[in-house]
Structures are given as structure tokens and as C-alpha cells.
Amino acid sequence: MSILIALKQQTDFTSTEQRIGHYILAHLNQLPTVLIKDLAAKTYTSHSAIIRLAQKLGFHGFRDFQRALTTEIVTQEQQAATVDANFPFSASDSVTTISQKMASLTINAIQTAQQQLDTTQLAPAADLLARANRIFIFSQGDSQLRARSFQNKLVKINRFALIAEEYADEAWNAANLTSKDCALIISYAGTTKIHQQFVAYFYEHKVPVIVLTGNPQSPLIDQATYHLLTVQDEYNFAKIGTFASQAAFEYVLDSLFAVMYAQDFHNHLQDLQQKQQLIQNGPLTTK
Incomplete structure (x- = not known):
């Protein structure tokens, strides 16, 4: 399942884990470089609480979790920048451009679905x-x-x-x-x-x-x-x-x-x- 979806759903999260999840979702731009000690301080939690959350989501530790989430964030940003799922083409687009955008939209949709598939x-x-x-x-x-x-x-x-x-x-x-x-x-x-x-x-x-x-x-x-x-x-x-x-x-x-x-x-x-x-x-x- 997508890490971002798991953080939003918060299935079986403790109140501490919910607080960590909310903070991460609100500060995704900081996630790639944040240190575990700083994340613990900003969420008023501990190193062990953050590691437990990472393990609950299927990772060995915080570094594994951080790398995987960073990759997912970059992928989503690239997809969002490519084609708007709701209005993937405009009146001024050529036939070739429209066909290219529709191909990109389909590819992006399937890649997103694959990342989320549990x-x-x-x-x-x-x-x-x-x-x-x-x-x-x-x-x-x-x-x-x-x-x-x-x-x-x-x-x-x-x-x-x-x-x-x-x-x-x-x-x-x-x-x-x-x-x-x-x-x-x-x-x-x-x-x-x-x-x-x-x-x-x-x-x-x-x-x-x-x-x-x-x-x-x-x-x-x-x-x-x-x-x-x-x-x-x-x-x-x-x-x-x-x-x-x-x-x-x-x-x-x-x-x-x-x-x-x-x-x-x-x-x-x-x-x-x-x-x-x-x-x-x-x-x-x-x-």
C-alpha cells in the first residue's frame, strides 16, 4: 500500500503515531532531509516511537521508511506535473499532444495504482x-x-x-x-x-x-x-x-x-x- 495512504488512514495507529503521521503529512517537503532526532522533537515523541511507526508500516527502521516515502513523494510530484487527471488536455492542444497526454495519464494512473496495491x-x-x-x-x-x-x-x-x-x-x-x-x-x-x-x-x-x-x-x-x-x-x-x-x-x-x-x-x-x-x-x- 502507498505510504501516504497508510499515513492518512492511520489504521491501528496509537495517538502518538497519529501525531507523527499528521506532522509528516503536513511537512512532506522537509521529509527527505529531516533527522530522526529533529522529527522526535517536533512531534514531542521519541526515537523509538518513530521507529515503531516505521516498522508498523513494513520498514526495518526510520531510514528505510524515509527513503521509500521520499521516492513516493517525488513520483507523485512528477506525475502531478505531467498531466492533470481531471482536465488532461486543452482546446489549444494538437491531436498529437492530446494523444501523448492521454498516454501519460494512463501510465501515471497505473503506476500510482501499482504503488498502492496491497x-x-x-x-x-x-x-x-x-x-x-x-x-x-x-x-x-x-x-x-x-x-x-x-x-x-x-x-x-x-x-x-x-x-x-x-x-x-x-x-x-x-x-x-x-x-x-x-x-x-x-x-x-x-x-x-x-x-x-x-x-x-x-x-x-x-x-x-x-x-x-x-x-x-x-x-x-x-x-x-x-x-x-x-x-x-x-x-x-x-x-x-x-x-x-x-x-x-x-x-x-x-x-x-x-x-x-x-x-x-x-x-x-x-x-x-x-x-x-x-x-x-x-x-x-x-x-
Whole structure:
């Protein structure tokens, strides 16, 4: 997961660690050169408290944490300076410039998503989808297009997902889920009321839930079995399109599918070869 996201979320932070996190976020420009003794003095804490925070975030000590966070800050600044996720091009840009900016925006979005992707959530989420009797995907608008793409990929490994909100039957579909199924909710804002209602119901009835969102404060996260987070510099409404968020979602879902495939790689590959023979040269040939 992104260090900056972890510092903002402050999951399981003590009050002392929260104070250190708040100070770091407020003084990111000082972080690359700050000494641990100075950071301790400015936050009214101790060397050991800062080291414990660094270790909680997965680092050996303060220096490792400082180097990694500095790299992340520089990367984000470079990306922000390159393309505005909300208005990536202007009326005066040439066609070539627009195409270059759109390529940069997509690359930046995927790189940001990769830095934020929590593999400790990704691996068990893939395993859950692979074991579930049925998969129900809840998504609306642009995110439903990503859901359809993911649904199409799952067919290649003999897994079939239902787009639960496709025909306004979401309540019926939600009512049919059991603890042996899995609900996948895809929502960048993560604040849709009906999704909150469904997640509360699923949590109460022990239905496994995976949430893919761009909002670290989404109320869906607390009751999800697993959550995948990708935060982009994209506003809710003041933007030309959902370019960055949807590119990031596509990347995360592709990664989820790839992990599912890799978990039983040889069997999936053998099945692929057999199906290709049926479709290309066998009784299912349509060309």
C-alpha cells in the first residue's frame, strides 16, 4: 500500500503515531532531509516511537521508511506535473499532444495504482473469488464497464460472474447471496447508499465481500472481507472524464484475474489449449 495512504488512514495507529503521521503529512517537503532526532522533537515523541511507526508500516527502521516515502513523494510530484487527471488536455492542444497526454495519464494512473496495491489483500481476494460458488458484481456507471471486462476474463477460467445491477434486479440478487458466494463491489467514490445497505446486509449474514474503491474513507471498507484501494487525483464531478480512475480499476481487476489464473496456472493453460482446439479447429468452430 502507498505510504501516504497508510499515513492518512492511520489504521491501528496509537495517538502518538497519529501525531507523527499528521506532522509528516503536513511537512512532506522537509521529509527527505529531516533527522530522526529533529522529527522526535517536533512531534514531542521519541526515537523509538518513530521507529515503531516505521516498522508498523513494513520498514526495518526510520531510514528505510524515509527513503521509500521520499521516492513516493517525488513520483507523485512528477506525475502531478505531467498531466492533470481531471482536465488532461486543452482546446489549444494538437491531436498529437492530446494523444501523448492521454498516454501519460494512463501510465501515471497505473503506476500510482501499482504503488498502492496491497498484495496482502489481493492474494486472499483472488482465492476467495476462485473458491466462491457464485460471484455477484455490484457496480454502476463507468465502473460497470470495468465489471463487464472482468466478467469476460473470468469466462476464460470457467468462472462466471453476474452483473448484479444490470436489470435493476440488484435487491433480488443481493437477497440470493449466501455465505458460499462472493459479492464484488466496484465503486470509486465508495459512498453509494444502496451499496452501503447491501454491505451491511452481507456483513450481518456472513456473505464474503470484496470492495474495490478509490476512497480510503469509504464506509464500505469496514464491513468488507477484503478491500482493494487505488486513489487517483480525480475529482467527483469537475472533470472531463473518469480516465485515471477507470484505468486504475482496469489494472487492479486485471491483476486480480492474473493472480486467480496463476493459482492454478498449469490446469488453466491445459484447459485453454483444449478449448482453443474446439473453437478453432473442432465442432465449435464458427468461422
